[in-house]
Amino acid sequence: MTSRIADVLIPLALDTAYSYAVPDGLAVEEGDVVQVPLANREVAGVVWGMRDGQGGNLKKVTAVIEAPNLSPKMRKFLDWIAWYTLAPKGSALAMGLKIPDPDRQEVARVGVKLAGPSPKRMTPARQKVMEVAQDGTVRLKSELAHAAGVSAGVVNGLIDEGVLETVTLLAEPVAEMPDPAFGHTALSDGQREAADTLVAAMGEEHAPVLLLEGVTGSGKTEVYFEAVAEAMQQGRQTLILMPEIALTAQFLDRFAARFGVKPATWHSGVTGRKRERLYTAIAANEVKVVAGARSALFLPYADLGLIIVDEEHETAYKQDDGVHYHARDMAVVRGKIENAPVVLASATPSIESRVNVERGRYRHVKLPERFGGRSMPQIRAVDLRKEAIPKGRWLSPTLVAAVEDTVARGEQALLFLNRRGYAPLTLCRSCAHRYECPNCSSWLVEHRFRRSLVCHHCGHVERTPHACVECGSVDSLVPCGPGVERIAEEASELFPDKRCIVLSSDFPGGTERLRAELAAIAAGEFDIVIGTQLVAKGHNFPLMTLVGVLDADIGLTSGDPRAAERTFQMLQQVTGRAGRGEKPGRALVQTWQPDHPVIAALISGDAERFYEEETRVREMAGLPPFGRLASLVVSAAEREAAETHARAMALVAEPPPGVTVLGPAEAPLALIRGRYRFRLLVKTEREVDLQAYLRSWMARCPKIRGNTRVSIDVDPQSFL
Numbered sequence: 001m002t003s004r005i006a007d008v009l010i011p012l013a014l015d016t017a018y019s020y021a022v023p024d025g026l027a028v029e030e031g032d033v034v035q036v037p038l039a040n041r042e043v044a045g046v047v048w049g050m051r052d053g054q055g056g057n058l059k060k061v062t063a064v065i066e067a068p069n070l071s072p073k074m075r076k077f078l079d080w081i082a083w084y085t086l087a088p089k090g091s092a093l094a095m096g097l098k099i100p101d102p103d104r105q106e107v108a109r110v111g112v113k114l115a116g117p118s119p120k121r122m123t124p125a126r127q128k129v130m131e132v133a134q135d136g137t138v139r140l141k142s143e144l145a146h147a148a149g150v151s152a153g154v155v156n157g158l159i160d161e162g163v164l165e166t167v168t169l170l171a172e173p174v175a176e177m178p179d180p181a182f183g184h185t186a187l188s189d190g191q192r193e194a195a196d197t198l199v200a201a202m203g204e205e206h207a208p209v210l211l212l213e214g215v216t217g218s219g220k221t222e223v224y225f226e227a228v229a230e231a232m233q234q235g236r237q238t239l240i241l242m243p244e245i246a247l248t249a250q251f252l253d254r255f256a257a258r259f260g261v262k263p264a265t266w267h268s269g270v271t272g273r274k275r276e277r278l279y280t281a282i283a284a285n286e287v288k289v290v291a292g293a294r295s296a297l298f299l300p301y302a303d304l305g306l307i308i309v310d311e312e313h314e315t316a317y318k319q320d321d322g323v324h325y326h327a328r329d330m331a332v333v334r335g336k337i338e339n340a341p342v343v344l345a346s347a348t349p350s351i352e353s354r355v356n357v358e359r360g361r362y363r364h365v366k367l368p369e370r371f372g373g374r375s376m377p378q379i380r381a382v383d384l385r386k387e388a389i390p391k392g393r394w395l396s397p398t399l400v401a402a403v404e405d406t407v408a409r410g411e412q413a414l415l416f417l418n419r420r421g422y423a424p425l426t427l428c429r430s431c432a433h434r435y436e437c438p439n440c441s442s443w444l445v446e447h448r449f450r451r452s453l454v455c456h457h458c459g460h461v462e463r464t465p466h467a468c469v470e471c472g473s474v475d476s477l478v479p480c481g482p483g484v485e486r487i488a489e490e491a492s493e494l495f496p497d498k499r500c501i502v503l504s505s506d507f508p509g510g511t512e513r514l515r516a517e518l519a520a521i522a523a524g525e526f527d528i529v530i531g532t533q534l535v536a537k538g539h540n541f542p543l544m545t546l547v548g549v550l551d552a553d554i555g556l557t558s559g560d561p562r563a564a565e566r567t568f569q570m571l572q573q574v575t576g577r578a579g580r581g582e583k584p585g586r587a588l589v590q591t592w593q594p595d596h597p598v599i600a601a602l603i604s605g606d607a608e609r610f611y612e613e614e615t616r617v618r619e620m621a622g623l624p625p626f627g628r629l630a631s632l633v634v635s636a637a638e639r640e641a642a643e644t645h646a647r648a649m650a651l652v653a654e655p656p657p658g659v660t661v662l663g664p665a666e667a668p669l670a671l672i673r674g675r676y677r678f679r680l681l682v683k684t685e686r687e688v689d690l691q692a693y694l695r696s697w698m699a700r701c702p703k704i705r706g707n708t709r710v711s712i713d714v715d716p717q718s719f720l
Ligand SMILES: Nc1ncnc2c1ncn2[C@@H]1O[C@H](COP(=O)(O)OP(=O)(O)OP(=O)(O)O)[C@@H](O)[C@H]1O
Pocket: 185, 186, 187, 188, 191, 214, 215, 216, 217, 218, 219, 220, 221, 222, 346, 347, 371, 537, 538, 539, 540, 576, 580
């Protein structure tokens, strides 16, 4: 007898859907979330396909779970990601599925209002509550107490007496409806033209990808807001991807100024019931705009009409564990599947996106000038070969003089060094012992505020010892090299009466405080800001007129094929923080190699020249986007196991023409979290079906044993 069969994909690291019979009378459709037996438990999964067949021996679907159905487009997207990244399909699904927790109770919000009778006994505190409550409105208990300036106990007493009555309030809306006509920004001519191009693209039959390239401070946000307004008018949803959504308070305020309310935000800090409700509301098309981190790409939008990828060049878009995907590239895929235009915005686009423009795949929209006629900062190199810096100091006399000048005028200076902590290496003056992480092949970084030595790879922390752990000498430890904390120390010695702040991602107090401090900087509450890349991008500090880059050469020597591009982008972004307000800005870049192409291009302000040269270098070397790369990391708790397996894999690599397999070689970070690592790198010509090759190779590889792991990374961004 034939019956209905559901092929159910389970959000675990499984590559195939499992078949279950559908009991008579149970209505099941493709995309439904269902409960099914798996081994000895019940799990949730998604119906990936329905068919008729012999279901006699199959286990049965237990129930349909009340959760948003995953649309065919969404399922296609997840299939595509699994195919492209070689991740198990179930792992891709796990990124796109939230199953409501039936045990989670909606926390009822209780409001209070005046019930009628006056209190039997009047006190000054009660008097204040009565005065506020007099207007008859319903307020949260806490709001009423706060407004009256009394404790919650006073309000409770009045409720007990029947003077106030309680009212159960509806749950807070997940997100309020933005209004496309709320506020109007008068755009400059250049902005208007760019905005019109974006808006026009929204009506096309085949939604295009557009690269919105505008110099720092050109007002890209205001431009793409016009496309967002158009999507709203069409009743369709917009996704705005941002690299550091938790820190974008300024962005949310600008959105609110334009559309009346803040957009819904989605990131790891949105948790629990709120996360579930948002997920459901997005599936029901009740939320029109989501601003989110890369995970927001996997939400079940009912009608996605536009995707913006802000700061599209950012490395934060690459996820480097679990499913290795690049959110910018996957956004383009999702846009194609949904037929939604994708806008990639950046002052310093990736070479990949620029080449896609050259190949005619993406459209180019440019904003060559800063908004409001403001000029780009003047950038000058400080040649460290010629200018001596006193021992134990890191600021050149030129930079010190410039800071002095700037702060004397009441303007702000930013000192940029992309290194957290106090010193990247600590050694013992007596025995030369270097403090290294016990779990990783890396030095421990001294964090002086925390009085600790910290591993930046695994998070290992130990207290900075008083006596050397190796030889026992007391007070013999020497910090080598600077981190931002050390620069802050120098700045406060040089400018004792100026207000300094040091900011990095490990700032004590977490995101909330960091946000508050960024706002304080924008409001001019500090004179000198010392920071890592965290302060380098996206922010608008109107009073900042000087940016000092302490060590421009830092990233240039890594073995990463994108080292030059990354450094150029970073330096453009950070120097772009200067002069965004009324007053013009300048930047001083300390370097040992002022003639290096990256530094020279930065100083000359000729970004085009840099892009041309770097693109040519990539093309000659057959590197992305002119060739394709995949990296494989074999790791194990024993070094030998990792190496043996990596070698065995290389033996059966059998690369066809157009494919080269390099390695295995010990990874630059040979040990992370107690696991030894070996790397293989696959390099192919652009036309090669990289995924097909990788799959056939994996099928030939020996079975993985013990705790050995192989992790595949298509389009790797990290080579450590
Ligand atoms: N049409 C406009 N009217 C008023 N102010 C504007 C307008 N366009 C941009 N601005 C202001 O100009 C500043 C720079 O804009 P914005 O932050 O969008 O630049 P950006 O292109 O994103 O720069 P970056 O890439 O450096 O982050 C902001 O303070 C913004 O509010």
